[in-house]
Amino acid sequence: MKSNVGLNWANGSxxxxxxxxxGLxxxxxxxxxxxxxxAAVIAEFKEKPQQLVVGFVIKP
Known part of the structure; x- marks a missing residue:
């Protein structure tokens, strides 16, 4: 399933x-x-983010 990923860093964190x-x-x-x-985020970036948001785009 295709995904879009966004990242936020602040002061090196x-x-x-x-x-x-x-889709679902x-x-x-x-x-x-x-x-x-x-698991993929931690493996790719070698660091845990403070929060991880997972969402699904659906058509109305």
Whole structure:
């Protein structure tokens, strides 16, 4: 599933990561998705952000 990622740093601290997915997942539940996102962010940036926001974009 395609995603958009946004990052915020402040004074050298990793503050916020936002991950927005295009649509709702068909095969994974929310807990699985958040665990995978958290692991991927920590692996990629070698640091934990203060907060991690996961969202889903849906068409009205």
């Amino acid at each position: 990793f503050v916020n990561v936002s991950v927005n997915f295009q 997942p068909q095969k994974n539940d929310l807990a699985e998705i958040t665990d995978k996102v958290k």
